[in-house]
Amino acid sequence: YHNDRRWSRRFPIEESELIVLAPHLEEGKIRLPVYDISEGGCSVLAHAESLITIGMRFPAVELRRGNQTDRHDGATIMRLAPLENSNNWMVGLNFIDNSRDRDAFSQIEGKSVQSSNSAAITRLAAIAKQKIRSMIVGKQPSTREKVCVVHYKNTLGHRVGAILDASFELQDEPPPVDIAIVIVTPFQVRKEIFGLLARTLVDNFKAMGVNGVVCRFDMTHTVGESYMNPELEAKGCPYLHWTFSDCESDIHGSLKYLERRFRPKYRALVTYSIGAIPARRLIADGHEPKTDLWIAPFGCPDGQDMLKNFLAGVDLFQQYIEGKRMENYLSAGRFVDPNVSVPDAVRRGMGFIEDARKDMEQITIPVTWILGTYDYIVTRQRVRQMLNAPGGGVREIIELKAGHFLKKGPEAIESYKLIAETIFKHLFRIDKSAVEPDLGRFTRQSEAEWGRTKRLKITNSEEFWSGHLFGTSSEKEGYDILLYNPEYVEFIQEQAKLLDLQGDMRVADVGCGTGNLSIAALRAAEMNGDRLNLFCYDLVPEALQRTREKIEQLINLSVNGRYSGLKIDLNVVDLEAARLTPLKEFLSGELYGPLALSDRIEGLNTTTLRKISESYGSRLHKILHGEDTSVDEIMKICQDLDEVEAETVCDISRMSRFLKDRLKPKDLKPGKNVAETVNDIILNHISFGKATRDCRVNLPSDTFDRIGASLVLPYLYDPKSVVKEFYRALAPGGKIVLSSLKPNFDSSKSYIEEAQQISQRTDLTDKEKERLLVSLREFSSFLATLIELEDNGRFKFFTTQEMKTLMDEAGFANIKIKESLGNPTTALIFCAEKG
Structure with missing residues (x-):
């Protein structure tokens, strides 16, 4: 992307006006003379007594130039200045164009993250070699990876815990170090998650003969081994007083530590997601040690944009400007206080797009921004505004066909190789394809890293899943907020169609939740008073009651006795009884x-x-x-x-x-x-939930003609045992339908689109819309908790091959796979039979 940086060019314009809707006025609109125009906004004249402030947003506006009318979704006041010899203000506006945001970089061709055949073969060979090695049990110690954990202080004096990886032996006196890289993880993501990125970089340094060291750290006040306020941690809200400045201090402290220890020739920052905001501020300030390259995969341009997208339209920065007290919001099930973080961001110049543009004018080092085609947490138009700031150095845009970020699997490896290639291109003037990481060594490295951590556990499964299904109060929709999402409804309907219910069947909906699959399956069935026995199982009693209410409502609304032959049986079952x-x-x-x-x-x-x-x-x-x-x-x-x-x-x-x-x-x-x-039983460190001695889930054997389990297996610690139990419960010739989210699951696109659909509905009152949006935000936070537990290994999102192997080993035949849930698809549906 060759940046034209036109956003600061303004062109005088005559006989033009900006029309702002104002229903409270007799005319219904305000007309403001336009002084000049630029690519992304314009300057208008407003009377000096107008009540306007920087950051204020206008609703939909029209820019009229002669016979031409340009419509925009809104406009934000970015600049205010008194006009000389006049009673007017010069008001600088940036247009908001939601519908055009996805086309902000339409000239850039998206880069695929699919692996080449040769890369896939190399990875399979490495994995097979590691599996063979793990099967050999002998007296000789196997090669063990040593985890180099270091601790140092950030510039605020708080302890930072980090892991170092290098292309040389870290225990020895270091050679002259060519490059040091700091990886800044997304908010509430542990450093261990990016072990594969570190492995990819180090293996490429070795291949190129470069002495390089990689540092990945846990942000303070979040998760992992860095400093947390002990009182807040004890209360279960360690993020409560987190600020952007904390992260800026963590990054600066990491660079200073690497400088003291290694004196590298070059320094590079790789900042994911929210980490791009404090990194930008640090680089622009020019503090020592200097950074030589900045790569921002799926980077957020400014705090206002990031939080507004994260909260589905709630603009906390606007509330702060207006002097309003802001309510705490949930992030992965834990509270964050914006009354601490938002003022900090504004004070340190991390809050607004204008802050970002000013910083970019000062940043002269190469900057590579990686966008995700399906990333809806980052507003592309804001990234363009930021990168089009005048001055500065080389700026590069790369688009990957991905969501908000990639963590594991072939797609992640391709993105990590791209980062390695970017480093070599900009700092070493080497244009060469990156090599594959050593997956065998990475497996041992990951085992060693996670083996020393205290992983997240679910102490009360019934309470945990009750919160997921019903939210924090009776006013919240809980899990059923998904029924307002057409993509989820279609996903459930696809599973219902595959179940293909028919008369005289015995059907089990296992892990039924609030009954959405049962309802969809009954609606899809061609029933006319036919006999059908439906058994619904779940861990949460309230979920079974909600399922009963939905089914009874469906029956009452039906005509001609369509469901008169239906018999329902609801039972509490713990699917982890077989652990x-x-x-x-x-x-x-x-x-x-x-x-x-x-x-x-x-x-x-x-x-x-x-x-x-x-x-x-x-x-x-x-x-x-x-x-x-x-x-x-x-x-x-x-x-x-x-x-x-x-x-x-x-x-x-x-x-x-x-x-x-x-x-x-x-x-x-x-x-x-x-x-x-x-x-x-007393157990110190291992856990089996409430498993029983007979190692069986309380389901009858050889009974059901159909079993459905929608989004159930990923949340069981030992899904292999449960799949075997499903096989036991299924009658010969019976069919099972299972589903799982994909690895690297990202809900940002679905989340933002559902929020927009709710906001635009005309059949709902404003109060009902707000209730649904609050429910959606809360559910999104809980979904982030599920992803955090998946990161920690408590849950697992399956690949196609992993799930196929699981079902094949259990004895299932005629296994069929269908991708579903959105565009791009984010889930897999599996259908199989018992031979």
Whole structure:
């Protein structure tokens, strides 16, 4: 993108006026003379006594020039200045054009993130090699990745926790370092998430013979290992007083740490999402050490734009300008106080697009901005306004066919390779395709990094999912806000059509939630009083009651006795009751070796399993199978284990005794004489929910002609066991329909579009619209919590091949896959039969 930077060019214009709608006036409009015009706005004249301020927004406006009329969705006041020798103000406006925003960079061809055939083969080979290596259990220690964790102070004096990766040995005296890179993660995203980016960069440095170091850190006051206010963290709201200046200080502190330790020749910032805003301010201020390259994947241009999109139209910055107190908002289920963050952003010049343009005039280093075709958190028109600021240095735009950002899988790797190529192009004058990252080494690296963290857990599943389904109050729509989204309705209808309900069937809606799939399936069925037995199962009793109410309403509104043969049976079922299945299979020999338990037991890290495998002998075998032991004995047998890992082995031994019905009194929680579920047993580090000894979900065997489970499997810790249970419950020849969100799921497009659709509805009162929008914002926050848990490994969004393998191993046949939920699609539907 060769930036023309025309936004500051203004052209005088005569006999023109700007028409602003004003229903309270007799004429219904205000006419303002136009003084000059530019590409993205104009200057108008307003009387000096007009009540106007910078940041104020006009509704829809018309610019009339002779016989030509240009219509815009609105305009924002960006500049105010008294006009010499006049009683008028010169008012500088920037036009708002929502419908044109997606075409702001229409001249740029979007870059695909699909992998080439050769890249796909290379990755498959690396993954296969790693799997073969993991299956070999011997006495020799495997190659273990060392995690280089460092701590330093940001410029506000708070501790920052970071991970370093380098193309040289970090334990040795460093060679002359060519480049140091700081990765700034999105808000509330841990540094471990970007291990694959670090691996890609380091492997490319090695391939090019470059000595490079990569630093990725946790933002202070958010998540991970950096400083949090202990009082706020204890109250469950660590983000409450987070500010943009905190992030700016974190970035600056990271650059200063790398400068002290490595004295690199070049320094580059890679700033994701919101991280672009404080990075821009820091670079423009010119603080030492200087940055030589700035890459902003899916970067937000300014605070006002980012928060307005995040909150589906609520303009907190406008409220601040008007002197209003702002309400706290939810981010991933935790409160943020805009009365702290918004004034900070305004004071530090991070709030408005004009701030961004002023900074860009001062930034002379190369800047590469990466846009997502389907990213609706970033307003493209604002990015263009910012990059079209006069002066500055080289500016480059790259568009990827992606959402707000990519974290994992082939698409993410392609974006990371692009970042590597950008670094080499701008700093080393090398124009060469990036090499593939070593996925085998990345797997070991990721295991080691996550193995040392305390991952998020769900302490009360029923309470957690009740909040998801019903919101925080009876006035909120909860999960059913999705019924106002045509893409979700179509997604449910597609699953209903695949279920293909017919008379005399026994049908199970498992994890039914508020009954949306059941209702869609009944509507799609060609029923005329036919007999149909519908069984609905869910963990949350209130969800079953809501499902009953919906079905009864459907029956009451039907005609000619269409559903007279329908019988419904609703039951509370915990789908995680079978979470002990992998341990049971290990004890029976069906799973070979401790490493077979990898990713199957919550709290049991693969790094711990590797250490166990390397010291595996008859005594350790007996301990894992339930023989009593102590932490000291385990640490003597396997000297690489730390105390927490040894306690984890004790947990496994205790659970083996539970499965064999050989529990000891000391295994039980206080006040318990027997253990009906895992919840009655003392466990230090691993978790099985409320799993039972029989390792079965409470579903009958060989019973159902149809089973539907919409968006259920991704939220179960051991979905493999549940898929097997579904196979058991399905009658021979029966059909199952499952669905899952895709990896790198991004809801920003759907979220913004649904908010716009609600706002534009003419059949709703303003009060009802606001209620729905509040519900939508709250649900979006909860959805961010699900994504955070997926990042932490508690949930899993499946690829096509992963889900196909899962169903194939369970015994299903005729597996068919359909992409769904939006454009681009963000979910997968799987249909299969029991042979």
